[in-house]
Amino acid sequence: MHDVELQLLRFRRRAQIALVVVLLALGLLALRMYVLQIQRHADLQTRAESNRTAVIPLPPLRGQIVDRHGVLLADSLAVFTLEITPALVADMDHTLQTLAELVPITPGELRRFQRLRAESHRFASLPLRSRLTPEEMSVLAAQLFRLPGVSIQARHLRYYPLGASAAHVVGHVGRINQRDRERMAEWPPEKQANYRGSDHIGRLGVEQSHEALLHGSTGFRRVEINSHGQVLRTLETVPARTGQTLRLTLDARLQHLVEQLFGARRGALVAIDVRNGEVLAFVSMPSFDPNSFVDGIGVEEWRALNESIERPLFNRALRGTYPPGSTFKPFMALAGLELGLRRPETTVYDPGFWVLGNQRFRSVGERHLGHVDLRSGMAVSSNVYYYTLAHEMGIDVLHGFMHPQGFGQRTGIDLVGEGRGLLPNQAWKRSAYSHPAQQRWFPGDTVAVGIGQGYSAFTMLQLAHATATLANGGVRHQPHLGLRAYALGEPRGRELATHQGTPMGWQSQNLQAVLEAMEAVNLPGGTAAGVFAGAPYRSGGKTGTAQAVGIGQRERYDAAQLEEHQRSHSLYIGFAPLEAPTVALAVIVENAGFGSVAAAPIARRVFDYLLLGLYPSEADIAATALGQTRAPTGLQRLAREVAWPGRPAPPAPQPAPAVQPALVSQPAPATQPAAVPR
Template identity: 50%
Template sequence: MVVLKNLKQELSRFRLRLLAAAAFVLFCFGLLLARLVFLQVLQHDSLSDRAEANRVTVVPIVPNRGLIKDRNGIVLASNYSAYTLEITPAKVADLDATIDQLAQVIEIQQRDRRRFKRLMEESKNFESLPIRTKLSDTEVARFTAQRFRFPGVDIKARLFRNYPFGEVGSHLIGYIGRINQAEKKAMDDWEEEDLANYRGTEYIGKLGLEQSYEHELHGITGFEQVETSAAGRAVRRLAHRPPTPGNTLHLSIDIRLQALVEQLFGERRGALVAIDPRSGEVLAFVSKPTFDPNLFVDGIDADSWRDLNENIDKPLLNRALRGTYPPGSTFKPFMAMAALNSGKRDPRLVIQDNLTFSFGGRVFGSPEVDRPGPKDMRLAIVSSSNVYFYSLANEMGVDLIHDELEPFGFGRKTEIDLQGEVTGDLPSTEWKRRKFRRPEQQKWYAGETISLGIGQGYNNFTMLQIATAVSTLSTGGLRFKPRLVREIEDVVKHEQRRVASDALSPLPLRPADVDVIRNAMHGVTLEGTSRTVFAGAGYTSGGKTGTAQAIGLKAGEKYSSIKADERKRDHSLYVAFAPAEAPTIALALIVENAGFGSTSAAPIARRVFDYMLMGQYPSEEDIALTQQGKSGPPVGTPRRAIEVPLPGQPAAASAPASGAASAAAAVASGASR
């Protein structure tokens, strides 16, 4: 009985174990079945896409960047293909040792190492960075033969930007550079479509037109779908969409004129802006000194960057766009226009100029070369009378001056198609309250108004603003937003889209008042401070010289005590338009610390007008004298502008007809441009 009882117990335990084992097996099969349903049904689409992604790779194809051409079709920015030696830091165990070994195969200079180090600081560790660019075919072959020695190092074919004229027009053209981390972060805020178009793109516009027209120049990124093996090797191409090249920018700039003006400045600092007053098209946009944008294309090395960034002459500063200066006596025609427009002074009113003006216990003086005597408005402009405009500023007051001159573009951005423009300073009582923090500094004192009349005091403007104002004055009130780009060409559709200069509402200036000012400015070239420079010109023009203080003088201090320091000397300015009867060009220029406007600035303006209106290019002798500030009317035999070779090119390469040639033809035939 005991044996039978034990047997029943053993069978019972066996059945329980069997049931438990069966349940466990069923449970496991249930898990497998659930996992199978999850993978094959619920996750089918997702896993299918991932499997396909492992098999198919989408490779972006970066488009060719658009060209930049001047008004005559001369290429100012182009592309070329070259090989680069690149390192992915995350894939290299010992970076310094690898570079040392590479240097035994391909020449790697110290500047290449310094540039690579700088790129590493601006990029992520897993990005491929160039250690050498523009490899020769021999260097490519030499590395390829020993590629197995260098994991994480590869050779890639890349497009590079080229600026064939180097420093000429560098501030307006700008340059491209590698996208840094700050720019990548900013790109995250772009629309998805725009962001997708930049996949694979490593270089973007950093300055000038390259930056402002980045989306026009970039083009549309293409792609290539490639089937890959398990090892990641390409097996075959599945789909392909070619990239669309960027659009071509056609500028209003005449690069030959641009190069001439930069040459006329020589080693001096300054800026010039020339505008067609009938449309707002910018003909020349000069900032001196310049820089070579080619230095930035494949990453500027530390030494070159230090030379540019720490240079006392600030070659990276766009003086035409961001440099602000007191306008000096070039401001006087605008003061006179404000007086006429506001009814504050009749042009026939005669003021006795005794060379001094007293106000509030202070005596405001005149240059030693001025002559005393009675002067009406025309003679005050022609002779550049300080006393006349001291008294006028006192009569008008700072707020009326501001309200009359702000519509000309003073103290506000012109909205040119470049980024980084500054506003300058056209003072008013409200302006001073915003400008300064301390209450005692915010109050406007009547004595501060006096010096405004001669373009000093708080007045500070860019050459772009002054040139725009001269353009408006010369046409009797027509206003345009200045533009550097005339047309944008779609290179695929072969269509050109006009980038029209936006016309602003004309100023309500009375023609009789405008004639008074224009006639007075014409008189400056006949009997005033620029008469010598414009002697014998084959056209009429109007102008005004200016000599502006670079620093303020202390009470009792004389200019002669500081002019020994070159950077403290007065600035030389000139504003002008031509032909006087129907202007087709207006300009403003400054030569920093160069003294009288008639000796340094006006001669440059004369040669710009000779080029645009007569098709004449100055002789080498004349250029040398102008660079030294020792020229008057042109000397030597002028050359035909279209026959002068472009910078760095032989005479045969300068075939495209220039704007100067067509302008000269128009003058000869009596046609208007």
């Protein structure tokens, strides 16, 4: 009996333990069900949906770029491309050979495809041929069933209708590569998401600096798929938003004219509206065709551009730094007046040279100029007048006056990669050289800087910007290229540049004295008199000749004895009209000699275009490109009647026009000095 009771007791204990275990297990199951069904319901539902849904990004159409009058500079063309997805191709060599038998494929296109293949992930659809003809599409479409991984895709390809014209300003786009993806990984998540499905990004010029406006907003299509990844139906669509149309301050017709006037010569020109900083022309020669870079440039073409001694890829207007030569003298003259070291009537005797210690500093040709004051010294470009002024001023005082004008620092223009230039002083020389003997600043260094030689080196953008500040009564405006942006629902667009002018605090009588002295340069007796002969407007300027190589004190400059790249540069800065300036410019023609020979004639034709609405004759353009003209020759034409490659932008593919019709018209010619067209 005792054994039975003991067994029953053990049984009850075991049953109770089993019951606790069962209840505990049921509790754990209930808890797990609660977590899965209640707490993680939303997350798990999303995961479940993702197993049968997919999100397909819809990349936006890139915005257009137009000039100030609506002339199309960059557009996106609808094209059909032959593409290959490497992950879906079993035998790539066989596939490429088969395709080459169906449609023409050049060696350059094959090399570009292989390079893109090496840079991209396996599941990316890579272009092999762009711009397929209807005949090629029909041939390929009939054979796609036997070519896994090969497809014909409808794409929008960036297109630059003016080709090489304004290429350094407009820039170009390029395919997104691995380096871009690594850089994008540091972007905020929302910005990264906006580039899903995008193949291209701005690489240079305005395409790069205004990428955020031009790219647009990526949309998406949420679709239901089966286990094989095939789309069954569309659940939701959010359309992409087209990038904004960007209107530039640039005058594309003027840009094209200046490029013709340079011809085969190297150089740069920047023209600015002095009243607001709008850049009217931004020329760097030679140029290149940006269309070559859109879908990947070929190796041979890249090598030809990159290794050319002419350096067509180098933006000389933005990054090229040159000694300013005598174009620096107007700013030195203003410094002398503002600092009380000179008065307009102060005279200096110029025998053609100036001696400091055992150094002899010469004027060009060592001409005996006699007594010169501010006006006459500017007109005939007396070096001695500025040698003595710089020596009296000293380099640190000189640097302190010039630095606020923007010399030796970036202007802040809306382009990436602007050069800083160099405005030297004693501190710079100590940091630039390691040897104590080289670190010492000599009085002769200051004298050389005073006439725009020595260590000084500025960009044409800096020179044009400083000249615009002079012409605008000492009010400085930040130069800019972006004018207005037009988006969906904004038919009037919105202004991009809201920079306020900064007064430099100069005395008006000193400014006027300098501007009138610069006018004397273009009048009879001045170095540019022949260039501006017969001009129906008053203008001011300064010619300059900057040495590309040093010339010894006992040597004479002889261009005929030097290699072409060793000859002096031709420079000119100027503004017009004198009474109420609207435009200022700076131009350099590399290794072309005196400023009045090559640079000033280009400037004269720019002023005629902007102030009079006149365009040179074809013969005059050809002769100017060879440095064989002064004042315009032949019959000038009305600019608006001259045929050229530019065309108005087509209607934008959206309800609200990207560019107002009023912007498409060309500026009417003026019969007298007029304001720069806005």
